[in-house]
Amino acid sequence: MSPLQTKLFADFTDRSIQELAHQHGLDYVDGVGERTVFPTEDALHELRQFHEELPAGPVPAREVIEQLQRYGAPATVNTAGSRYFGFVTGSYTAVGAAAKVMSTYWDQNSALAVMSPICATLEATVEGWLRDLLKLPEQTAAGFVSGSSLANFVGLAAGRYRLLQRRGWDFNEQGLNGAPKLRIVTGDKAHSSAKKAVALLGLGMANIEYVPTDDEGRIIVASMPALDDLTLLILQAGEVNSGAYDDFEQLCDLAKAAGAWVHIDGAFGLWAAAVPELSHLTKGMDKADSWAVDGHKTLNTPYDCGIVLCADRTALAGAMNSTGSYIVVSENSRDGMFFTPDMSRRGRIIELWATLKHLGRSGVASMIYTMHERARQFAQLFGELPGFTVANEVAFNQVIVHCATDELTDAVLKNVQEARECWAGGSLWQGRKIIRISVCSWQTTEADVVRSVRSFQRAWEKEETSK
Numbered sequence: 001m002s003p004l005q006t007k008l009f010a011d012f013t014d015r016s017i018q019e020l021a022h023q024h025g026l027d028y029v030d031g032v033g034e035r036t037v038f039p040t041e042d043a044l045h046e047l048r049q050f051h052e053e054l055p056a057g058p059v060p061a062r063e064v065i066e067q068l069q070r071y072g073a074p075a076t077v078n079t080a081g082s083r084y085f086g087f088v089t090g091s092y093t094a095v096g097a098a099a100k101v102m103s104t105y106w107d108q109n110s111a112l113a114v115m116s117p118i119c120a121t122l123e124a125t126v127e128g129w130l131r132d133l134l135k136l137p138e139q140t141a142a143g144f145v146s147g148s149s150l151a152n153f154v155g156l157a158a159g160r161y162r163l164l165q166r167r168g169w170d171f172n173e174q175g176l177n178g179a180p181k182l183r184i185v186t187g188d189k190a191h192s193s194a195k196k197a198v199a200l201l202g203l204g205m206a207n208i209e210y211v212p213t214d215d216e217g218r219i220i221v222a223s224m225p226a227l228d229d230l231t232l233l234i235l236q237a238g239e240v241n242s243g244a245y246d247d248f249e250q251l252c253d254l255a256k257a258a259g260a261w262v263h264i265d266g267a268f269g270l271w272a273a274a275v276p277e278l279s280h281l282t283k284g285m286d287k288a289d290s291w292a293v294d295g296h297k298t299l300n301t302p303y304d305c306g307i308v309l310c311a312d313r314t315a316l317a318g319a320m321n322s323t324g325s326y327i328v329v330s331e332n333s334r335d336g337m338f339f340t341p342d343m344s345r346r347g348r349i350i351e352l353w354a355t356l357k358h359l360g361r362s363g364v365a366s367m368i369y370t371m372h373e374r375a376r377q378f379a380q381l382f383g384e385l386p387g388f389t390v391a392n393e394v395a396f397n398q399v400i401v402h403c404a405t406d407e408l409t410d411a412v413l414k415n416v417q418e419a420r421e422c423w424a425g426g427s428l429w430q431g432r433k434i435i436r437i438s439v440c441s442w443q444t445t446e447a448d449v450v451r452s453v454r455s456f457q458r459a460w461e462k463e464e465t466s467k
């Protein structure tokens with residue numbers, strides 16, 4: 001054995017190294033309620049500790065871990081806590097984190113069943129659970145990917161494969177050169193990741209046919225162009241600012257009649273289908289062909305966890321198998337790599353399975369409905385405050401607010417971010433600057449909402465008194 005090997009062996013079984021990491025991690029969890037929501041200026045300044053040359057030789061394990069603890073932990077954004085409302089960002093449950101810790105030690109490769117029977121089994125089980133929870137067609141296949149950006153890409157790749165194959169064109173073999181021209185139709189509020197998927201697929205963003213949307217960002221059905229059997233139609237379950245849902249019932253009927261492929265980007269919003277009080281939002285979504293949804297947003301699994309779902313199992317397997325030959329999808333075991341672009345993949349299914357098993361059907365519904373109630377509470381409290389206007393119908397978990405002018409909205413948001421009691425981001429909506437509030441953590445309580453709205457109120461008063 002080399003001296004390094006001897007050292008690595010000694011560390012590998014040295015429980016104190018792992019216990020140190022767990023201790024630091026658990027201390028972090030203890031502090032989540034008190035910690036500022038965004039790192040302090042001092043913590044950000046200390047990130048200079050990481051601007052260093054690669055060490056010439058080995059550094060002791062403890063020293064590496066301590067550097068992370070001392071300078072890394074303070075520079076984290078407190079998304080594990082209860083008052084982070086930026087982008088669309090979930091926390092995690094105790095079980096999700098614990099399962100992830102176990103998966104770290106197992107370090108499984110989910111590519112093939114023979115590489116990890118446990119991951120293949122959990123993937124098959126969760127595939128069935130998702131069909132059931134989201135009320136999707138019986139043969140629907142799931143690919144467990146890193147997030148909805150990739151899930152959008154994969155769902156559209158399955159559509160591209162199938163539409164061209166119906167025209168006698170093998171995309172895997174022949175590619176796009178000389179292929180029948182595919183059309184991409186979507187609303188003018190489509191998420192940037194859907195457009196990026198179109199770019200990555202080689203279809204060209206300039207070729208996207210945008211359909212006008214209404215005040216909430218929903219496709220206006222009467223404005224839809226005629227569709228055909230070479231059209232990929234991209235719909236949204238949860239517009240990223242307003243949280244609005246397209247009319248799946250009508251739009252899927254139009255698409256089906258024309259032979260088009262429908263993909264629904266439901267990164268955070270698809271989960272409404274699992275909540276009895278909210279499932280009217282996703283009515284008709286089961287008529288689509290593919291769906292993208294995240295575990296790491298609304299479901300509050302740890303990062304990274306996204307899922308592509310595809311009703312056409314062989315289209316998904318065909319698109320993800322570059323050999324172009326007929327795919328034999330095994331009855332008895334599930335080879336994950338047939339449903340994803342990657343081969344080697346970490347066992348992210350472990351924490352997804354654990355989260356779903358832990359919450360159960362009613363737990364998923366209750367956790368998500370509570371987020372909706374907190375979003376409505378935000379809208380109600382803002383509605384009672386001078387200086388703020390709520391600019392959307394709170395369909396799901398997203399609230400849009402703005403102040404009297406764009407300048408004031410920007411200034412108030414900056415004050416809120418600097419106060420660090422909560423965090424929200426800005427965006428543009430229907431031509432004006434807005435503040436987006438996304439309730440996506442199971443932890444957010446009524447008191448958190450009250451406290452956060454007070455922070456907004458103080459931020460606004462600061463601007464008013466300085467006039």
Ligand SMILES: *Cc1c(COP(=O)(O)O)cnc(C)c1O
Nearest residue numbers: 088147148149191193240267294
């Ligand atoms: C977040 C989001 C995505 C991208 O998902 P990632 O998991 O971040 O890759 C796509 N669409 C919508 C509507 C989103 O909110």
